[in-house]
Amino acid sequence: MVEFCVLGSGSRGNSVFLRVNGYSFLFDCGLSCKQIENRLNEIGVLPSSIDAVFLSHEHSDHVKSVHTFVKRYKVPLITSEKTYKASGLYDRGVKDVFFVNSGKTFSKFKGIDVFFMPISHDAADPVGFVVYSEDTKFALVTDIGYPTELVAHELKDCNALVVEANHDPQMLKMGTYPWELKQRIASRKGHLSNGDCAKLVERVVSDKTEYVVLAHLSEENNTPDIALLTVSRIVKGMDCNVKVAAQDSPTPVFRLNAYTVD
Numbered sequence: 406m407v408e409f410c411v412l413g414s415g416s417r418g419n420s421v422f423l424r425v426n427g428y429s430f431l432f433d434c435g436l437s438c439k440q441i442e443n444r445l446n447e448i449g450v451l452p453s454s455i456d457a458v459f460l461s462h463e464h465s466d467h468v469k470s471v472h473t474f475v476k477r478y479k480v481p482l483i484t485s486e487k488t489y490k491a492s493g494l495y496d497r498g499v500k501d502v503f504f505v506n507s508g509k510t511f512s513k514f515k516g517i518d519v520f521f522m523p524i525s526h527d528a529a530d531p532v533g534f535v536v537y538s539e540d541t542k543f544a545l546v547t548d549i550g551y552p553t554e555l556v557a558h559e560l561k562d563c564n565a566l567v568v569e570a571n572h573d574p575q576m577l578k579m580g581t582y583p584w585e586l587k588q589r590i591a592s593r594k595g596h597l598s599n600g601d602c603a604k605l606v607e608r609v610v611s612d613k614t615e616y617v618v619l620a621h622l623s624e625e626n627n628t629p630d631i632a633l634l635t636v637s638r639i640v641k642g643m644d645c646n647v648k649v650a651a652q653d654s655p656t657p658v659f660r661l662n663a664y665t666v667d
């Protein structure tokens with residue numbers, strides 16, 4: 406059985422919970438440890454039941470409480486060596502670490518294989534995650550300037566996809582952010598717009614895809630309605646639910662029907 410929940414997502418912090426056949430994982434701990442504990446409790450999950458934490462990159466909205474969480478609950482951290490170094494986690498006492506190079510798969514760990522998918526973003530070694538279990542494929546990718554061919558290829562036929570829909574380009578253009586920040590967000594190493602998210606979703610969804618959850622929405626340059634409208638059009642007529650993750654509250658726990666991956 407596979408279940409997931411976006412505990413929170415946005416520029417003030419990101420964390421995703423995934424449970425596969427009784428094992429529980431967190432992807433990024435960018436909220437405070439207290440918030441993560443509270444939101445896990447809210448969905449009926451004991452923080453002490455987490456089996457490992459995966460870290461995508463060193464930006465504070467992803468790494469904030471990784472050191473507190475992994476030490477408090479004595480769980481291993483799984484990340485790339487470059488991200489570990491860039492995060493300063495050694496100095497913060499995080500020693501129980503498995504290193505996985507981007508482009509490689511962390512195999513046969515508690516019933517899952519996790520592909521560390523390289524992405525285009527302004528960090529040391531940023532990745533998205535594609536998680537394979539016996540009969541499902543779950544993917545999580547935010548903080549991408551643009552989707553590379555590799556990303557579009559790897560995300561195909563997911564049962565569930567958590568994907569960035571960061572901004573509406575018009576809102577970004579007209580908004581109050583300084584010019585340099587606007588440039589950074591819109592660049593090929595920045596964040597994915599709603600339109601580019603929709604184009605990516607169009608390329609990767611199939612009749613296997615039960616959920617597309619839009620994540621990392623900008624509070625200043627996007628609204629849940631605009632993001633939802635832009636991406637929902639793509640899956641019209643398909644048996645696929647499009648949802649939006651919020652910054653300050655967890656999504657429902659989404660449970661996947663165990664389709665067979667061919």
Ligand SMILES: [Zn+2]
Nearest residue numbers: 462464526548
């Ligand atoms: Zn980032």
Ligand SMILES: [Zn+2]
Nearest residue numbers: 464466467548
């Ligand atoms: Zn981020």
